Amino acid sequence: xxxxxxxxxxxxxxxxxxxxxxxxxxxxxxxxxxxxxxxxxxxxxxxxxxxxxxxxxxxxxxxxxxxxxxxxxxxxxxxxxxxxxxxxxxxxxxxxxxxxxxxxxxxxxxxxxxxxxxxxxxxxxxxxxxxxxxxxxxxxxxxxxxxxxxxxxxxxxxxxxxxxxxxxxxxxxxxxxxxxxxxxxxxxxxxxxxxxxxxxxxxxxxxxxxxxxxxxxxxxxxxxxxxxxxxxxxxxxxxxxxxxxxxxxxxxxxxxxxxxxxxxxxxxxxxxxxxxxxxxxxxxxxxxxxxxxxxxxxxxxxxxxxxxxxxxxxxxxxxxxxxxxxxxxxxxxxxxxxxxxxxxxxxxxxxxxxxxxxxxxxxxxxxxxxxxxxxxxxxxxxxxxxxxxxxxxxxxxxxxxxxxxxxxxxxxxxxxxxxxxxxxxxxxxxxxxxxxxxxxxxxxxxx
Amino acid sequence: xxxxxxxxxxxxxxxxxxxxxxxxxxxxxxxxxxxxxxxxxxxxxxxxxxxxxxxxxxxxxxxxxxxxxxxxxxxxxxxxxxxxxxxxxxxxxxxxxxxxxxxxxxxxxxxxxxxxxxxxxxxxxxxxxxxxxxxxxxxxxxxxxxxxxxxxxxxxxxxxxxxxxxxxxxxxxxxxxxxxxxxxxxxxxxxxxxxxxxxxxxxxxxxxxxxxxxxxxxxxxxxxxxxxxxxxxxxxxxxxxxxxxxxxxxxxxxxxxxxxxxxxxxxxxxxxxxxxxxxxxxxxxxxxxxxxxxxxxxxxxxxxxxxxxxxxxxxxxxxxxxxxxxxxxxxxxxxxxxxxxxxxxxxxxxxxxxxxxxxxxxxxxxxxxxxxxxxxxxxxxxxxxxxxxxxxxxxxxxxxxxxxxxxxxxxxxxxxxxxxxxxxxxxxxxxxxxxxxxxxxxxxxxx
Numbered sequence: 001x002x003x004x005x006x007x008x009x010x011x012x013x014x015x016x017x018x019x020x021x022x023x024x025x026x027x028x029x030x031x032x033x034x035x036x037x038x039x040x041x042x043x044x045x046x047x048x049x050x051x052x053x054x055x056x057x058x059x060x061x062x063x064x065x066x067x068x069x070x071x072x073x074x075x076x077x078x079x080x081x082x083x084x085x086x087x088x089x090x091x092x093x094x095x096x097x098x099x100x101x102x103x104x105x106x107x108x109x110x111x112x113x114x115x116x117x118x119x120x121x122x123x124x125x126x127x128x129x130x131x132x133x134x135x136x137x138x139x140x141x142x143x144x145x146x147x148x149x150x151x152x153x154x155x156x157x158x159x160x161x162x163x164x165x166x167x168x169x170x171x172x173x174x175x176x177x178x179x180x181x182x183x184x185x186x187x188x189x190x191x192x193x194x195x196x197x198x199x200x201x202x203x204x205x206x207x208x209x210x211x212x213x214x215x216x217x218x219x220x221x222x223x224x225x226x227x228x229x230x231x232x233x234x235x236x237x238x239x240x241x242x243x244x245x246x247x248x249x250x251x252x253x254x255x256x257x258x259x260x261x262x263x264x265x266x267x268x269x270x271x272x273x274x275x276x277x278x279x280x281x282x283x284x285x286x287x288x289x290x291x292x293x294x295x296x297x298x299x300x301x302x303x304x305x306x307x308x309x310x311x312x313x314x315x316x317x318x319x320x321x322x323x324x325x326x327x328x329x330x331x332x333x334x335x336x337x338x339x340x341x342x343x344x345x346x347x348x349x350x351x352x353x354x355x356x357x358x359x360x361x362x363x364x365x366x367x368x369x370x371x372x373x374x375x376x377x378x379x380x381x382x383x384x385x386x387x388x389x390x391x392x393x394x395x396x397x398x399x400x401x402x403x404x405x406x407x408x409x410x411x412x413x414x415x416x417x418x419x420x421x422x423x424x425x426x427x428x429x430x431x432x433x434x435x436x437x438x439x440x441x442x443x444x445x446x447x
Numbered sequence: 448x449x450x451x452x453x454x455x456x457x458x459x460x461x462x463x464x465x466x467x468x469x470x471x472x473x474x475x476x477x478x479x480x481x482x483x484x485x486x487x488x489x490x491x492x493x494x495x496x497x498x499x500x501x502x503x504x505x506x507x508x509x510x511x512x513x514x515x516x517x518x519x520x521x522x523x524x525x526x527x528x529x530x531x532x533x534x535x536x537x538x539x540x541x542x543x544x545x546x547x548x549x550x551x552x553x554x555x556x557x558x559x560x561x562x563x564x565x566x567x568x569x570x571x572x573x574x575x576x577x578x579x580x581x582x583x584x585x586x587x588x589x590x591x592x593x594x595x596x597x598x599x600x601x602x603x604x605x606x607x608x609x610x611x612x613x614x615x616x617x618x619x620x621x622x623x624x625x626x627x628x629x630x631x632x633x634x635x636x637x638x639x640x641x642x643x644x645x646x647x648x649x650x651x652x653x654x655x656x657x658x659x660x661x662x663x664x665x666x667x668x669x670x671x672x673x674x675x676x677x678x679x680x681x682x683x684x685x686x687x688x689x690x691x692x693x694x695x696x697x698x699x700x701x702x703x704x705x706x707x708x709x710x711x712x713x714x715x716x717x718x719x720x721x722x723x724x725x726x727x728x729x730x731x732x733x734x735x736x737x738x739x740x741x742x743x744x745x746x747x748x749x750x751x752x753x754x755x756x757x758x759x760x761x762x763x764x765x766x767x768x769x770x771x772x773x774x775x776x777x778x779x780x781x782x783x784x785x786x787x788x789x790x791x792x793x794x795x796x797x798x799x800x801x802x803x804x805x806x807x808x809x810x811x812x813x814x815x816x817x818x819x820x821x822x823x824x825x826x827x828x829x830x831x832x833x834x835x836x837x838x839x840x841x842x843x844x845x846x847x848x849x850x851x852x853x854x855x856x857x858x859x860x861x862x863x864x865x866x867x868x869x870x871x872x873x874x875x876x877x878x879x880x881x882x883x884x885x886x887x888x889x890x891x892x893x894x
Binding site: 076144285287292304336410 | 537538597728743789818854890
């Protein structure tokens with residue numbers, strides 16, 4: 001498998017020489033990361049070599065026993081599985097296959113109702129993913145699902161229809177698994193949510209969907225090798241991505257990283273990337289804001305801004321060399337110039353040329369871009385893509401001098417919400433949130 | 448109907464006094480906009496008073512005659528309809544209702560194939576929306592659809608199954624309508640794509656879906672009145688939105704406008720906003736980058752960055768007072784602190800308190816936000832919301848000293864793509880794009 005990438009450098013300070021000049025820093029970053037891995041502090045690089053049999057075994061049972069599979073998780077606990085589903089299965093899967101696949105990643109009651117109405121509760125396996133075992137949204141949806149199951153099949157049978165994926169030692173879900181015998185799979189303690197797609201968090205739902213998890217891990221494994229190359233910055237995809245973004249951020253103050261996918265099946269990969277990049281690198285006043293875009297759609301929405309707005313962006317285009325199928329555009333109006341030129345081309349060809357046209361127009365204006373081309377969308381390519389971006393993100397943390405593996409900035413909002421929900425021990429936080437909220441200026445418009 | 452809004456001002460220079468200090472500029476902007484309207488240059492403010500009968504009549508026929516309805520359009524030609532469908536109908540609509548509703552807003556062959564496989568071609572009405580009548584993606588999909596129809600039902604019958612929505616006087620679709628008798632509806636010449644949701648561009652698909660377009664226009668009409676109030680900046684929703692964003696941009700260099708919807712049904716409204724804000728205001732080196740977020744999901748993805756990253760954002764929260772339905776969280780584990788506090792609350796309550804918790808945590812760190820609360824999601828509220836944001840965007844253009852109604856920055860990419868596709872007269876553009884593309888640095892990773 002060959003992943004190709006192209007750079008349309010802008011006209012600024014970020015030259016190929018500047019990039020190669022980062023080699024020593026990247027080498028240091030790589031050594032730091034490998035040491036963290038060797039000390040057991042950072043676990044995502046070990047995942048390609050894990051033994052997936054426990055995951056495969058539980059998945060086999062689920063495939064045999066249930067008509068529906070509902071994943072309850074949010075953020076890093078659901079985005080990996082959603083990315084794999086959308087890339088490798090897609091929206092028509094549920095019409096032809098079983099168990100049907102659903103994700104509850106929010107407590108929006110309308111969404112929860114919709115999901116619950118699409119499944120027969122008694123024939124559904126619910127998988128609850130939370131490393132801490134205390135994520136409010138996932139715990140709420142777990143309780144709703146458990147309540148429905150208990151009403152439908154009784155307490156004993158309800159418990160059998162639930163699988164936890166959680167920390168091997170700690171947290172409420174782990175306690176419940178021990179005390180009440182819920183089935184469970186482990187998230188390694190040294191793997192955080194946003195780096196967990198290649199752990200059971202992503203592998204188990206993938207296996208339930210019949211996705212070849214061994215090929216996924218193989219792709220990741222080979223990409224990891226490539227991310228250890230030290231001969232040139234442009235030969236190491238993680239160095240290239242980390243290095244370029246770092247230079248554009250520090251030398252040209254490009255604080256926005258747009259990822260624009262020219263294939264709808266990669267749409268959710270961009271959401272996965274958004275979380276990885278934002279939560280890992282957005283701290284200490286630093287961090288680029290990741291922005292999602294879809295080609296060609298957002299040419300008609302965002303490209304005006306990218307071309308003529310502030311010079312604050314670096315773009316990553318994602319494309320796929322081979323579409324699984326294609327349509328020829330019929331040559332029906334040869335005398336109409338706005339239609340004639342399209343005739344006898346294929347849709348996939350138009351889409352690819354739109355990317356080149358857009359990237360070239362941006363380059364003419366000095367807006368830099370990287371283009372990553374996957375040969376096709378399959379297990380190995382997705383595994384490789386995940387690993388390349390995880391490595392690039394971890395190395396970027398070192399370049400910026402921040403810890404890419406924590407997320408201290410989400411704690412405050414959680415505690416204020418606990419307080420507002422009346423959780424014991426958080427009363428003061430509840431008062432505080434209420435005070436801030438009441439101090440805010442209120443107005444209303446009657447229409 | 449009452450739309451409420453709250454401001455959690457940050458700790459910076461943007462005070463309520465600074466906002467009221469903009470009153471004169473906003474008044475000027477308002478006068479400029481009204482003059483443009485009176486001169487016939489800007490038409491979106493006239494849309495609430497249009498007669499929707501032509502739209503309703505064609506929609507009635509479509510509802511009677513066809514099992515499926517496919518909208519072909521991209522950007523401003525599809526986002527309004529998609530927003531209305533997602534807000535007022537939603538994903539389960541197609542399982543119970545007819546005609547089923549589909550949007551082809553991209554030339555991704557996998558998406559096109561999926562849509563075409565979901566409909567019976569001979570029982571499908573295709574609606575092609577393009578003001579210019581030359582948008583490459585929509586013309587390509589039009590040709591594909593026409594080819595399929597001609598094969599299924601012959602040339603004569605194929606033409607009857609197509610409705611154009613286009614400029615009343617110009618462009619290829621208008622020519623075809625005149626020459627070959629295709630049915631058509633008009634986009635007023637003085638209404639651009641991103642301001643067109645309340646023209647037939649949005650109203651016709653809405654009417655096909657059985658959405659009450661008169662109530663939509665009534666909501667817009669009442670919002671327009673509110674946007675003319677001059678007593679206080681905070682009493683005029685368009686002034687408030689335009690004024691606050693302008694001050695945060697110019698006084699505090701907040702170049703990113705996040706819109707975070709705490710209701711999945713408003714998810715596509717955020718995409719609609721993204722286009723409106725980016726394409727209207729992103730020019731002359733100016734313009735905020737709009738960013739889409741969904742609550743509570745993105746609390747577990749983007750909030751770390753918003754809280755602890757660069758101070759470059761202003762947030763707009765969107766919420767809904769009343770959910771169409773709700774779920775109580777059962778009180779199943781009273782002895783587990785991470786579960787007990789959730790019991791007996793409703794999911795919608797949790798979601799709302801998460802918004803307050805998140806907004807309060809952001810306010811504590813000096814990240815400013817506006818919260819817009821709709822009483823519920825219905826036709827009148829959606830009409831009002833569209834109009835408020837269109838007014839705010841138009842006024843913002845005046846504040847920044849730019850024309851909010853053009854999009855010169857998308858032309859170059861279009862021409863380069865024409866060249867690459869071999870369109871007559873664009874050969875040089877094709878060579879140019881190829882040269883830029885070939886000059887870009889290429890590498891590949893073999894995994």
